[in-house]
Amino acid sequence: MPTTTMKHLNNSLLRAAGFLAAFATTLSASVSIGSKDNIQIGGFFSQGWIKSSGNNYPVEALDGTGDFREMAININTTVGSHLRLGAQGFAQSIGNYGNDKVLLDWAVVDYNFRPEFGLRAGRVKFPKGLYGEALDLDMVRPFVFLPMGIYNPVTRDFNASFNGAMVYGSIGAGRAGTFDYKVFFGDIPMNSDQGVADFFTTTGIYAAPGVQELGMDYTTGAQVFWNTPLSGLRIGVSYSYLSKVFGNGKFAYFPAADIKVVGDKYSYKTVSVEYIRNNWTFAAEWESVGDTFNVTSLGPVQKEVSGSEVWYVSAAYRLNSRFELGTYFSRIENANAAANTPSAQRKLDDIAISARFDLNENVLFKVEYHEIDGRMGLFNTPRTPNPIKKDSSSFFAAKTTFSF
Numbered sequence: 001m002p003t004t005t006m007k008h009l010n011n012s013l014l015r016a017a018g019f020l021a022a023f024a025t026t027l028s029a030s031v032s033i034g035s036k037d038n039i040q041i042g043g044f045f046s047q048g049w050i051k052s053s054g055n056n057y058p059v060e061a062l063d064g065t066g067d068f069r070e071m072a073i074n075i076n077t078t079v080g081s082h083l084r085l086g087a088q089g090f091a092q093s094i095g096n097y098g099n100d101k102v103l104l105d106w107a108v109v110d111y112n113f114r115p116e117f118g119l120r121a122g123r124v125k126f127p128k129g130l131y132g133e134a135l136d137l138d139m140v141r142p143f144v145f146l147p148m149g150i151y152n153p154v155t156r157d158f159n160a161s162f163n164g165a166m167v168y169g170s171i172g173a174g175r176a177g178t179f180d181y182k183v184f185f186g187d188i189p190m191n192s193d194q195g196v197a198d199f200f201t202t203t204g205i206y207a208a209p210g211v212q213e214l215g216m217d218y219t220t221g222a223q224v225f226w227n228t229p230l231s232g233l234r235i236g237v238s239y240s241y242l243s244k245v246f247g248n249g250k251f252a253y254f255p256a257a258d259i260k261v262v263g264d265k266y267s268y269k270t271v272s273v274e275y276i277r278n279n280w281t282f283a284a285e286w287e288s289v290g291d292t293f294n295v296t297s298l299g300p301v302q303k304e305v306s307g308s309e310v311w312y313v314s315a316a317y318r319l320n321s322r323f324e325l326g327t328y329f330s331r332i333e334n335a336n337a338a339a340n341t342p343s344a345q346r347k348l349d350d351i352a353i354s355a356r357f358d359l360n361e362n363v364l365f366k367v368e369y370h371e372i373d374g375r376m377g378l379f380n381t382p383r384t385p386n387p388i389k390k391d392s393s394s395f396f397a398a399k400t401t402f403s404f
Contacts, residue, residue, distance in 0.1 A: 043073035046138055046401035050095075054393025056386040057378055058148060059095025061395065067093045068399070070136055072105060084110040087123075090136065094153055096383045097195040105136075106161050114169075121165040127182045127223040128159055128238050129270045129285050135160055138401040142316050142326035142356040144368040145397065149310030149332040149348075150270070150287050154195040154379070159240075159268070162186040162219055180225045188242065190214040200247035201381045205259060205295070207250040209382050217244040221268070232276040241267035251297045259297040261304075266291040279318040286311040290335060307335035308377070316354075326354040332376050344391040348374040365400045 048068035052061040059065070074088035090105035092098035106125050112118040125133040129150055134140060145153065164186015171179045190196055192212055201210030221240025228235065245266045251259040270287040290307025312330030319325065332348045334341065354368040372393045380386040 039075065039077045041073070041075050042404060043071070044136075044138065044401055044403040045069070045071045046399055048144065048397060048399035050395060050397045052393065052395040054390040055372070055375060055378055056384055057372060057393060057395060058145065058152070058154060059097065060384050060386075061095060065095060067095055068397070069093050069100075070138075071100075072136060082112050084108075084112070086110070092153075092156075094195075097154055099193075101193075116169040116171055118168050119165065120168060123161050123163050124166050124184065124186065125161055126159045126188075126240075127166075127184065127221070128240060128268055129287065130236070130272045130274050130283060132159065132238075138366070138399070139364065139403050142324040142354045142366065143314075143328070143352065144354060144366050144399050145352070145370075147285075147310075147312040147314070147328055147330035147352075148350065149308070149312065149330050149377075150285060155199055157190060157194040158188070158196045158199070158242075162188045164219075175229060177229050178227045180227065182223045184222070184240075185218065185220045187218055188216060190216070197247070198379045198381045198383055200249075200261060201383075202379045203261075204380075205252050205261075205297075206247075207252045207255040211247040211249045213246075213248040215246055216242045219243065225272075234274050236270075236272040238268065238270040238272070241265040245291075254298060257298055259295065261293050261295050263291040263293045263306075281316045282314070284311070284313045288335070305336045309333045309335050322358045324356040324358075326352075326356070328352050332374075334376055344374050345376060346374070348372065348376040348378075362404060363400070363402050366398065368397045368399075370395050370397075 046069055049064065049066050050059065050061040050068050051064040056062055070090070070092045072088050072090040074086060076084065076086035078084050087107035088105040089102050091100045091102045093100050104123055106123050108120050108122040108124055110118065110120045127133055131146055131151060135151060135156060162184070164184060166182055166184040168182045171181070173179060191214060192210070197211050197214060200206065200214070219240060219242045221238065223236060223238040225234050225236035242263070243265055244262055246260065246262040248258065248260050251257040268287060268289055270285060272285045274281070274283045287310045288307070289310070290305070293304045293306060295302040295304055310330065310332050312328050314326065314328035316324060316326035330350045334346045337346045349372070351371045352368060354366060356364060356366045358364045372395070373391070375389045375391060378386055378389055380389070
């Protein structure tokens with residue numbers, strides 16, 4: 001490993017250790033004022049390595065990078081039988097994104113009036129698809145990366161959490177099973193330091209360093225999962241949108257002028273199926289994403305349609321208490337490609353093969369290989385330079401996680 005890379009990794013790990021120590025001290029102080037028997041503290045720390053071939057995907061990693069880690073500490077407590085209070089601090093580094101900056105991942109006041117009706121408010125996890133609310137829980141799956149067309153870690157700030165409220169519940173349907181529902185409304189604070197900024201910057205219409213201001217009016221949506229009478233089978237639909245999501249900056253072709261890009265409803269429509277039987281877990285999801293954006297700078301307003309369709313199928317098998325294997329195939333397709341768009345820019349196929357080893361109940365290790373065909377959605381920005389995009393590539397990832 002080059003010396004400069006090693007120094008950067010060491011500095012990052014020191015920052016990570018400082019974060020854990022500082023947050024743990026704060027939580028210990030909190031515990032001391034309450035009943036320890038009714039307070040749960042947990043968390044995790046993971047460190048990984050990514051090496052890409054051909055393209056900088058999922059991040060700048062052609063030379064290999066150890067800037068791949070996640071860490072969190074959470075605290076939960078219950079008051080009576082219906083009220084739960086909790087919060088989690090989270091930090092991430094993935095390539096040039098995150099930089100180990102501590103964020104409030106979630107912080108909720110949750111009152112469950114009865115199984116059919118509950119209310120959650122604060123900073124709430126975003127319900128999308130099978131795993132939207134469990135993006136960072138390495139312990140529950142064999143994969144290093146979930147299918148990135150739906151669960152892209154670079155743009156997790158787009159839909160990991162929101163500030164607002166959620167109504168939820170579970171409704172029994174007799175022999176037909178049960179239905180779990182969630183309805184929510186809120187806002188997602190964003191800034192140009194986050195990975196979502198490159199979603200706008202990669203268009204090439206902003207002067208360097210890219211988009212300078214991000215925001216939206218609000219986000220809202222709903223999710224329903226049917227827990228079928230067949231044990232282990234659940235089927236769900238999710239719908240959400242970001243109203244008037246915008247990105248402002250300087251115009252690339254005339255930097256003295258501003259450019260504003262505003263969407264109407266950047267929407268997600270997701271259909272999900274998961275089936276767990278004995279040691280097998282099968283999953284499949286389909287998602288449609290898109291919006292019409294109004295681009296304002298010099299001259300009249302231009303309308304640009306952006307959209308994609310994503311689907312994947314996955315399977316995982318637990319061999320024994322220590323080993324688990326997994327694989328998936330996913331595809332991202334440009335739903336609005338011009339007729340003359342090269343086929344490699346219209347899609348991205350990803351075949352992943354994963355292996356997980358549990359050293360004990362607190363420590364696990366994963367390795368994963370991806371074979372990529374196509375280059376739909378690859379970022380080429382000052383933060384993730386990717387000037388030469390090959391039509392096919394691969395990458396390898398390894399990751400170890402300690403949880404408590």
